[in-house]
Amino acid sequence: MDRNSCWFALHVNVRRENVVTSALRSQGFEALLPLHRTRRCWSDRIKELEVPLFPRYVFCRFNVEKRLRVLTTTGVEYVVGLGKIPVPVPEVEIAALQEVMKLGAAAEPWPFLQTGQWVRMEAGPLAGLEGILVALRGRRRLVISVTLLQRSVAVEIDRLDATPIGPPRRSCSTVSLPPARPEFRPESALCLY
Numbered sequence: 001m002d003r004n005s006c007w008f009a010l011h012v013n014v015r016r017e018n019v020v021t022s023a024l025r026s027q028g029f030e031a032l033l034p035l036h037r038t039r040r041c042w043s044d045r046i047k048e049l050e051v052p053l054f055p056r057y058v059f060c061r062f063n064v065e066k067r068l069r070v071l072t073t074t075g076v077e078y079v080v081g082l083g084k085i086p087v088p089v090p091e092v093e094i095a096a097l098q099e100v101m102k103l104g105a106a107a108e109p110w111p112f113l114q115t116g117q118w119v120r121m122e123a124g125p126l127a128g129l130e131g132i133l134v135a136l137r138g139r140r141r142l143v144i145s146v147t148l149l150q151r152s153v154a155v156e157i158d159r160l161d162a163t164p165i166g167p168p169r170r171s172c173s174t175v176s177l178p179p180a181r182p183e184f185r186p187e188s189a190l191c192l193y
Contacts, residue, residue, distance in 0.1 A: 002063045006088035007032075008070075009080040010058045016075040017052045023073050024060050032059040034097050036107045053109055059094060112164065119162040126157060133162060 012020045017033050024031040034053040039046055057080070062070050064086050067079060079086040100107050114133070121129045121142065131142040140159040 002066075004063045004065070005061050006064065007059055007061050007091065007094045008064070008067075008086055009054075009089055010060055010070065011077045011080055012056055012058055013075045013077060014056060017056070017058050020058050020073060020075040023075065024058070024070065027069060027073065029070065030061040032094065032097065032101075034059075034101055034107070036109070038108075053097075053107060059089060059097075064088075114164075118165050118167050120165045121157065121161050122163045123161040124158060126155065126161070130165065131155075133159070 010020065021031045021033040035050040036053050037048055038051055039048050058076075060070060064079075067086065070076060071079065081087040115135045117133050118130065119133045119142065121127050126142065129142065134141050134143050134154065136154070140157055140162075141154040142157045142162070143154050
Protein backbone atom coordinates (compact mmCIF):
# COMPACT_ATOMS: atom_id res chain seq x y z
CA MET A 1 0.00 0.00 0.00
CA ASP A 2 1.22 3.46 -0.96
CA ARG A 3 1.97 5.70 2.05
CA ASN A 4 0.22 8.61 0.31
CA SER A 5 -2.98 6.69 -0.32
CA CYS A 6 -6.26 7.88 1.17
CA TRP A 7 -9.85 6.71 1.03
CA PHE A 8 -12.03 8.36 -1.59
CA ALA A 9 -15.68 7.97 -2.52
CA LEU A 10 -16.29 6.97 -6.13
CA HIS A 11 -19.56 7.76 -7.88
CA VAL A 12 -20.43 4.77 -10.05
CA ASN A 13 -23.00 3.76 -12.66
CA VAL A 14 -26.46 2.75 -11.46
CA ARG A 15 -26.53 -0.73 -9.87
CA ARG A 16 -22.86 -1.33 -10.69
CA GLU A 17 -21.46 -1.08 -7.15
CA ASN A 18 -20.61 -4.80 -6.90
CA VAL A 19 -19.02 -4.93 -10.36
CA VAL A 20 -16.88 -1.84 -9.67
CA THR A 21 -15.81 -3.16 -6.25
CA SER A 22 -14.72 -6.49 -7.77
CA ALA A 23 -12.87 -4.77 -10.62
CA LEU A 24 -11.00 -2.46 -8.23
CA ARG A 25 -10.00 -5.37 -5.98
CA SER A 26 -8.78 -7.39 -8.98
CA GLN A 27 -6.50 -4.44 -9.84
CA GLY A 28 -5.02 -4.54 -6.32
CA PHE A 29 -6.95 -1.64 -4.79
CA GLU A 30 -8.53 -1.75 -1.36
CA ALA A 31 -12.25 -1.20 -1.96
CA LEU A 32 -15.19 -1.03 0.43
CA LEU A 33 -18.85 -1.50 -0.42
CA PRO A 34 -20.97 -1.31 2.76
CA LEU A 35 -24.10 -3.45 2.38
CA HIS A 36 -27.28 -3.92 4.37
CA ARG A 37 -30.03 -6.52 4.30
CA THR A 38 -33.48 -5.49 3.16
CA ARG A 39 -36.70 -7.22 2.21
CA ARG A 40 -38.12 -6.63 -1.24
CA CYS A 41 -41.72 -7.50 -2.01
CA TRP A 42 -42.89 -8.62 -5.42
CA SER A 43 -46.41 -9.66 -6.34
CA ASP A 44 -45.53 -13.37 -6.03
CA ARG A 45 -42.79 -13.46 -3.36
CA ILE A 46 -40.77 -11.69 -0.68
CA LYS A 47 -37.00 -11.88 -0.89
CA GLU A 48 -34.22 -10.71 1.42
CA LEU A 49 -31.39 -8.98 -0.44
CA GLU A 50 -28.08 -7.33 0.37
CA VAL A 51 -28.00 -3.85 -1.16
CA PRO A 52 -25.54 -0.94 -0.88
CA LEU A 53 -25.90 1.36 2.13
CA PHE A 54 -24.88 4.21 -0.18
CA PRO A 55 -26.39 3.54 -3.62
CA ARG A 56 -24.07 4.56 -6.49
CA TYR A 57 -21.02 4.96 -4.20
CA VAL A 58 -17.98 2.75 -3.60
CA PHE A 59 -15.05 3.64 -1.33
CA CYS A 60 -11.52 3.02 -2.56
CA ARG A 61 -8.04 3.65 -1.12
CA PHE A 62 -5.52 5.03 -3.61
CA ASN A 63 -2.91 7.73 -4.20
CA VAL A 64 -4.80 10.67 -5.70
CA GLU A 65 -1.89 11.47 -8.02
CA LYS A 66 -2.20 8.00 -9.55
CA ARG A 67 -5.99 7.99 -9.95
CA LEU A 68 -6.12 7.32 -13.70
CA ARG A 69 -6.34 3.50 -13.21
CA VAL A 70 -9.28 4.02 -10.84
CA LEU A 71 -11.06 6.44 -13.18
CA THR A 72 -10.69 4.13 -16.16
CA THR A 73 -12.24 1.20 -14.29
CA THR A 74 -15.50 0.21 -15.99
CA GLY A 75 -18.44 1.68 -14.11
CA VAL A 76 -16.59 4.49 -12.32
CA GLU A 77 -17.99 7.90 -13.20
CA TYR A 78 -15.86 10.20 -11.02
CA VAL A 79 -14.08 10.68 -7.70
CA VAL A 80 -16.24 12.72 -5.32
CA GLY A 81 -14.75 16.09 -4.43
CA LEU A 82 -15.01 19.84 -4.78
CA GLY A 83 -15.26 20.54 -8.48
CA LYS A 84 -12.45 18.54 -10.07
CA ILE A 85 -10.45 18.28 -6.84
CA PRO A 86 -10.94 14.88 -5.13
CA VAL A 87 -11.58 15.13 -1.39
CA PRO A 88 -10.55 12.20 0.84
CA VAL A 89 -12.98 10.53 3.23
CA PRO A 90 -11.64 10.68 6.83
CA GLU A 91 -10.07 7.41 8.02
CA VAL A 92 -12.26 7.37 11.16
CA GLU A 93 -15.44 7.36 9.05
CA ILE A 94 -14.19 4.45 6.94
CA ALA A 95 -13.04 2.62 10.08
CA ALA A 96 -16.52 3.04 11.60
CA LEU A 97 -18.15 1.62 8.44
CA GLN A 98 -15.73 -1.30 8.39
CA GLU A 99 -16.44 -2.05 12.06
CA VAL A 100 -20.21 -2.02 11.47
CA MET A 101 -19.77 -4.39 8.51
CA LYS A 102 -17.41 -6.67 10.48
CA LEU A 103 -19.84 -6.94 13.40
CA GLY A 104 -22.74 -7.66 11.07
CA ALA A 105 -24.79 -5.05 12.91
CA ALA A 106 -28.24 -4.27 11.52
CA ALA A 107 -27.53 -1.12 9.54
CA GLU A 108 -29.83 0.83 7.26
CA PRO A 109 -29.62 4.07 5.27
CA TRP A 110 -30.59 7.12 7.30
CA PRO A 111 -30.98 10.80 6.43
CA PHE A 112 -27.85 12.80 7.21
CA LEU A 113 -28.47 15.07 10.18
CA GLN A 114 -26.20 17.90 11.23
CA THR A 115 -26.32 20.11 14.27
CA GLY A 116 -27.97 23.35 13.21
CA GLN A 117 -30.08 21.68 10.53
CA TRP A 118 -33.86 22.07 10.24
CA VAL A 119 -35.60 18.80 11.04
CA ARG A 120 -39.14 17.44 11.29
CA MET A 121 -40.10 14.97 13.97
CA GLU A 122 -41.57 11.92 12.22
CA ALA A 123 -42.34 9.77 15.25
CA GLY A 124 -42.78 9.93 18.98
CA PRO A 125 -44.79 12.41 21.03
CA LEU A 126 -43.42 15.39 19.04
CA ALA A 127 -44.36 13.98 15.60
CA GLY A 128 -45.06 16.76 13.10
CA LEU A 129 -43.06 19.46 14.89
CA GLU A 130 -40.26 21.25 13.06
CA GLY A 131 -37.24 22.98 14.48
CA ILE A 132 -33.45 23.12 14.55
CA LEU A 133 -31.37 20.15 15.71
CA VAL A 134 -28.80 21.04 18.37
CA ALA A 135 -26.44 19.01 20.51
CA LEU A 136 -25.81 19.88 24.15
CA ARG A 137 -23.76 17.73 26.52
CA GLY A 138 -24.02 14.73 24.22
CA ARG A 139 -27.80 14.88 23.89
CA ARG A 140 -29.91 15.94 20.92
CA ARG A 141 -32.52 18.64 21.26
CA LEU A 142 -35.11 20.18 18.98
CA VAL A 143 -35.20 23.97 19.21
CA ILE A 144 -38.59 25.51 18.53
CA SER A 145 -38.63 29.29 18.14
CA VAL A 146 -41.19 32.05 18.29
CA THR A 147 -39.48 34.59 16.07
CA LEU A 148 -41.80 37.46 16.88
CA LEU A 149 -40.95 37.14 20.58
CA GLN A 150 -37.33 36.20 19.86
CA ARG A 151 -37.59 33.30 22.28
CA SER A 152 -36.89 29.58 21.88
CA VAL A 153 -37.55 26.33 23.67
CA ALA A 154 -35.30 23.27 23.51
CA VAL A 155 -36.84 19.80 23.86
CA GLU A 156 -34.76 16.65 24.25
CA ILE A 157 -35.45 14.20 21.41
CA ASP A 158 -34.45 10.83 20.07
CA ARG A 159 -32.59 11.84 16.90
CA LEU A 160 -33.85 8.69 15.19
CA ASP A 161 -37.29 10.31 15.12
CA ALA A 162 -35.97 13.35 13.18
CA THR A 163 -35.82 13.80 9.40
CA PRO A 164 -33.93 16.65 7.71
CA ILE A 165 -35.98 19.31 5.90
CA GLY A 166 -35.33 22.72 4.40
CA PRO A 167 -35.83 25.89 6.41
CA PRO A 168 -39.49 26.77 6.94
CA ARG A 169 -41.29 28.89 4.43
CA ARG A 170 -42.24 32.13 6.03
CA SER A 171 -45.58 33.45 5.01
CA CYS A 172 -46.45 37.07 5.50
CA SER A 173 -49.96 38.22 6.28
CA THR A 174 -51.02 41.80 6.10
CA VAL A 175 -52.74 43.07 9.19
CA SER A 176 -55.25 45.76 8.32
CA LEU A 177 -55.41 48.67 10.64
CA PRO A 178 -58.39 50.98 11.05
CA PRO A 179 -58.71 53.64 8.32
CA ALA A 180 -58.20 56.37 10.94
CA ARG A 181 -54.44 55.86 10.53
CA PRO A 182 -53.53 57.26 7.09
CA GLU A 183 -49.81 56.72 7.70
CA PHE A 184 -50.27 52.91 7.38
CA ARG A 185 -48.28 51.48 4.48
CA PRO A 186 -48.58 47.87 3.24
CA GLU A 187 -44.81 47.39 3.50
CA SER A 188 -45.10 47.78 7.26
CA ALA A 189 -47.36 44.72 7.46
CA LEU A 190 -46.75 42.25 10.25
CA CYS A 191 -44.92 39.13 9.12
CA LEU A 192 -46.15 35.95 10.77
CA TYR A 193 -43.69 33.05 10.97
